[in-house]
Amino acid sequence: MSDLIDDPDPGENAPEFSVSDLSGAIKRLIEGEFSHVRVKGEIGRVSRPKSGHIYLDLKDDRAVINGIIWKGVAGRLPVQPEEGMEVVATGRLTTFPGQSRYQIVIEDIKPAGAGALMAMLEKRKTALASEGLFDADRKRPLPYLPEIIGVVTSPSGAVIRDILHRLRDRFPRKVLIWPVAVQGERCAGEVTRAIEGFNAMTPGGSLPRPDLIIVARGGGSIEDLWGFNEESVVRAAAASEIPLISAVGHETDTTLIDFASDKRAPTPTAAAELAVPVRLELLAWLDGQEGRLIQALSGGVAQRGQRLRDLSRALPRIEVLLDSPRQRLDVWGDRLPAALIRGVQMRRVALSEAGGALRLGVLRRMIEGDKRRLAAASERMGGALQRRTRDDRRRLDTIAARFAARVPSDSIAAKRAELDRVSQRLPVAGQRQIDGWRTRIAALDRLRETLGYKATLERGYAVIRSAGDLITTRKAAKKAGPLEIEFADGRLALDEAAPKAKPKQTKSQAPDQGNLF
Incomplete structure (x- = not known):
């Protein structure tokens, strides 16, 4: 069985390292040799976790190196890293023992030349324009004469002095200054907060809300003006409810806030000129308008006066207009009494003719005939009523005798009593109707006497x-x-x-006269 334990050979002096010791030695070596480096490359993957740090990859066509930007450094960067940018990163190399890799801790990052900045700017401009932030229909008209003007700029630069001086020369207005950094790391955040702060003010409050906002800065390089190209500034300008004028840089300088603002001014001085009109020119224009108005009124009054005089010369005099009506009135006044008398006479004659047409004899015969017909009708009515009463009684007796067994005697007695009452009321009703007819005939006779010509004769006519x-x-x-x-x-x-004619007296028939001789 072979020995699996590695024992050092006699005379061998190679030291043994643990993994941590070796990783630490490599870390110290790399950090010591590459404590400060500048690396140029293209940004690949960019990751922004909730911690606020930024993790990215720097690459070229043959290698990739990991990079990290700590949260505190990321907030101060003038240009935020984006995928595809070519940048120059400044920092120090270190290792991450947990994954056995090396990385660069970036302390500063800048685009690699103006071309990269312009490419990033164009890309950002296209993205914001696709959202409609630069559309013309979103822009608001500037107020003609704002009461309060808010200025977002540096309080110590020449820009604010130029704006105040120009406003004082043209038309003095109240100015609220919101001091901000106009370049560097703090520029974008402070300008964004200033625009949002002006919009958050309450109209008519202790610190009144401005009617117009001017965002101004002097000229500079693209790096100096980069804060006004940031997305937060552009979005704040587009969302502003107060009309906004951008005056960033000189006439040839263009930033993204210029596209989102309601009006772009080539210079801060031009922004002041756009904000207010010239007071003296306005007063001169008002004087000119007043003069034109007075001249027009005077000319109109003079023209109408001349026209009135021309018309008055063509009109006749008042006394001439009244001569004919006066003469006609006199003629009618002379003819009126005779016309009234003749009208009365004609109506009298017409009344006499109408009265004469009413013949007293004819009316009297008519009345006598009506009386005779009335008497005959009353006699016939009385006889008819009596006969009707007798017939009803006979029928009632027959009915009573026929249905005596069926109908109680008290009911028959009640019917007879009712019949007696009806028979007693009938002559009274007939007599009442006859009296009514007689009354109407007497009224008609009186009317005849009134309308007859006899009554007219009683008043002295003939x-x-x-x-x-x-x-x-x-x-x-x-x-x-x-x-x-x-x-x-x-x-x-x-x-x-006619009086009898008196016989004419002749000389021979003259009364006797004594003889003087």
């Missing part, structure tokens, strides 16, 4: 006849023969009323 015909006009009277006048107390022929 009726003129000729040979029995009624005479109503002077012309008819001249053509007629002997006339007869009917008064209320009788008739009179005109030959009876």
Whole structure:
């Protein structure tokens, strides 16, 4: 049986290491030799666990090295690592004994040149644009004259002084300054919080909410302006409910916040010019508008006055307009009394004719005839009622005798009593109806007397006849023969009323006169 235990050979001095000792020795060797290195490569897999650390792979076409960025360092990086970026990572090499691998602890990471930054910027721009953050319909119009303007910028730079100076020259407004870092690691977070903070203010509160926000910074390199390309800043600008002007860099500088803002200004000074109008120009424009308004009103009044004067010259005088109506009024006033008198006379004649048409004899004959018919009807009605009563009694007696055995005697007595009462009421009802008819005939007779011409004669009028015909006009009277006048107390022929003609006296018939000789 062979010996399975490794015993050292005599004279052999190779030391024995445990796994931990060997791993520690390798770790110290690597960290001592590569305490500070810069590695250029492409970022592969990127992992961000809940701990806040970042794990990534740096690779080229032949090798891969693991990298780690601790949480504290990751929050300070100006550019966050993304897959596919070509970067230069600065850090130190170390080993991870638990998995027997080496890795680089990254302390700083930067894109490998402007080309890499621009490629990453274009990729981020495309991704944000696909979400609609840069759409024109999301942009809000700027207020014409904001009451309060919020400025997000560095409080110590020349930018804020340029903005305040320009606002004071154009139109002084209240300005709220939110100080932020405009470059470096803290730039993106502070600018994002500033935009969100302005939007969170309460309108009309102790610290009033601004009507317009200006995010401003001076010019610089792409690395200096990189904070305004961060996704958090772009999303905050797009979500702002307050209109926002971006004024980052000079006219040739373009950042992603420019696409998400409501208005881009080429410079911070231009942002102040976009925020407010020129007060003096506005006053001059108002003066010009006032002058034009006064001129238009004066011209309109003068034009209408001239038109009124032209129309007045074509109109006749008031007294001329009233001459014809006055003359017609005088004519009608002169004709009115005669017309009234003639109208009254015509109505009198018409009334007389209507009264004459009512012949007293005819009415009297009609009334007498109605009386006779009424008396005959009353006699017939009385006889008919008596006969009807006798017949009803006979039938009742016959019915009573026929059904005496069936119907109680008290019921028959009640029927007879009821029949007696009815027979007693019938003559009374008939007499009442006859009295009603007589009353109506008497009322009609009184109406006849009222409408007859006799009543008119009682008021002093007279009726003129000729040979029995009624005479109503002077012309008819001249053509007629002997006339007869009917008064209320009788008739009179005109030959009876005419005074007898006195015999003419001649000289011979003159009264005696004494002789003077």
